[in-house]
Amino acid sequence: xxxxxxxxxxxxxxxxxxxxxxxxxxxxxxxxxxxxxxxxxxxxxxxxxxxxxxxxxxxxxxxxxxxxxxxxxxxxxxxxxxxxxxxxxxxxxxxxxxxxxxxxxxxxxxxxxxxxxxxxxxxxxxxxxxxxxxxxxxxxxxxxxxxxxxxxxxxxxxxxxxxxxxxxxxxxxxxxxxxxxxxxxxxxxxxxxxxxxxxxxxxxxxxxxxxxxxxxxxxxxxxxxxxxxxxxxxxxxxxxxxxxxxxxxxxxxxxxxxxxxxxxxxxxxxxxxxxxxxxxxxxxxxxxxxxxxxxxxxxxxxxxxxxxxxxxxxxxxxxxxxxxxx
Numbered sequence: 001x002x003x004x005x006x007x008x009x010x011x012x013x014x015x016x017x018x019x020x021x022x023x024x025x026x027x028x029x030x031x032x033x034x035x036x037x038x039x040x041x042x043x044x045x046x047x048x049x050x051x052x053x054x055x056x057x058x059x060x061x062x063x064x065x066x067x068x069x070x071x072x073x074x075x076x077x078x079x080x081x082x083x084x085x086x087x088x089x090x091x092x093x094x095x096x097x098x099x100x101x102x103x104x105x106x107x108x109x110x111x112x113x114x115x116x117x118x119x120x121x122x123x124x125x126x127x128x129x130x131x132x133x134x135x136x137x138x139x140x141x142x143x144x145x146x147x148x149x150x151x152x153x154x155x156x157x158x159x160x161x162x163x164x165x166x167x168x169x170x171x172x173x174x175x176x177x178x179x180x181x182x183x184x185x186x187x188x189x190x191x192x193x194x195x196x197x198x199x200x201x202x203x204x205x206x207x208x209x210x211x212x213x214x215x216x217x218x219x220x221x222x223x224x225x226x227x228x229x230x231x232x233x234x235x236x237x238x239x240x241x242x243x244x245x246x247x248x249x250x251x252x253x254x255x256x257x258x259x260x261x262x263x264x265x266x267x268x269x270x271x272x273x274x275x276x277x278x279x280x281x282x283x284x285x286x287x288x289x290x291x292x293x294x295x296x297x298x299x300x301x302x303x304x305x306x307x308x309x310x311x312x313x314x315x316x317x318x319x320x321x322x323x324x325x326x
Contacts, residue, residue, distance in 0.1 A: 034238065034266065035266050036238055036240075036267045036268070037269075037274070037275060038240065038241040038262055038268070038269060038270070038275070039081070039242045039269075039272040039274065039276075040079070040080050040243045041081045041082070041083065041182065041242060041243060042082045042083065042246065043154065043244060043245070043246050044085055044113065044117065044248070045088065045100065045103065045113075046062055046088055046095075046247065047066065047248070048191075049088065049092075050198055055091070058091070059092055059093070059095050061249065062092055062095065062099065063095060065248065065249055065251075065252035066252075068253070069252055070102055070103075073255070076256075076263075076269070077107075078107075078259060079109075079270065080108050081110075081271070082103040082111060082247075083111045084100060084113055084138065084139050085113050085115065085116060085135070086134055086136075086138055087116045088117075096138070100142055109272075110142060111151065111152040111153065111154065111272075112139065112150055112152070113135065113154050114134075114153075114155075115130075117157075118131065118156060119157055120159045120160065120161065121159045121161060121290060125170065128170055132153060132179070133177070149178075150179065151179065152179060152181075153177075153179035153181060154182040154184070155170075155181070155292075157292045158184055158293070159292050160181075161288050162289065162290040164286075164288045167288040171284060182242070182272065182276075183275075183281055184242050184244045185239070185241045186224060186243045186294065187223070187294055188216070190248070190250060190254075191248070192319065194248040194250040196319050196320075197212045197216075199322055199323040199326050200212055200322070201249065208322075212322070213253060213254055215316055216254055221261055223313070226313070230294075230300075231296045233305075233307075234299045234307070239280045240275035240278050241275070242275055243262075245258070297309065
């Protein structure tokens with residue numbers, strides 16, 4: 001075999017370098033995008049009932065909606081923590097407990113959302129403590145029977161105390177009763193879209209139902225990455241997300257598309273316990289507020305990091321005003 005000349009050697013080396021660069025270029029293109037984590041949670045179980053419907057209609061709606069929501073969660077193997085209001089259990093009679101039993105199996109877990117969906121800012125510490133204890137009336141025995149422990153409590157409206165003394169007092173009650181405060185980092189205001197959806201449904205207007213449903217999905221598509229970027233900016237890394245949803249008529253229809261949004265945006269579904277094992281959730285933000293902002297905003301205020309909340313997109317005005325205009 002003839003020896004390569006200097007020119008040939010340099011030519012061969014250049015080809016090898018180009019090949020190597022090409023290999024890494026293809027490998028870089030083929031590399032999967034970063035994977036985020038999200039814990040899905042549902043509030044106001046067993047069901048957000050219509051005040052205008054009869055008890056029998058609410059029971060039928062609750063049964064149908066829970067069946068659809070649970071089917072979607074099982075289909076995608078999504079673990080969920082379900083926050084229960086005791087008054088909603090009682091309003092449905094024996095069906096309420098029957099529904100909760102289905103949320104107390106496998107990776108579906110019950111949690112406390114207070115006996116009544118009342119504003120904690122308006123309660124005395126003693127009244128607040130009673131709300132938590134009464135909130136265990138149905139879920140306590142169900143959890144015990146399944147060999148489980150009630151781990152999380154979520155404040156109604158995410159109102160944790162409007163003054164610092166009250167916030168500290170309520171937080172201490174939550175801990176003393178054996179609970180962890182459940183975080184919330186993504187809010188797509190599904191309750192607002194659901195109000196409009198309920199009005200369209202009551203009016204027998206399927207065209208508007210579909211329009212409201214699409215507006216809800218479009219809004220969620222914007223809000224999910226907005227909060228991911230907000231939390232990463234504040235905390236300096238990709239914090240596991242905690243998604244807030246409600247057990248209502250709208251999510252019974254929309255949930256498969258909501259879960260698909262998370263998959264499209266490269267999220268992996270984890271339990272709330274797994275998400276809140278991240279150091280970011282070691283303690284709740286020490287921020288008293290009249291309102292219920294997501295934890296990203298609370299983290300920002302606690303760390304004195306300026307955030308322009310006006311950059312967050314709001315739901316369309318026509319959705320907000322739908323029932324009134326109807």
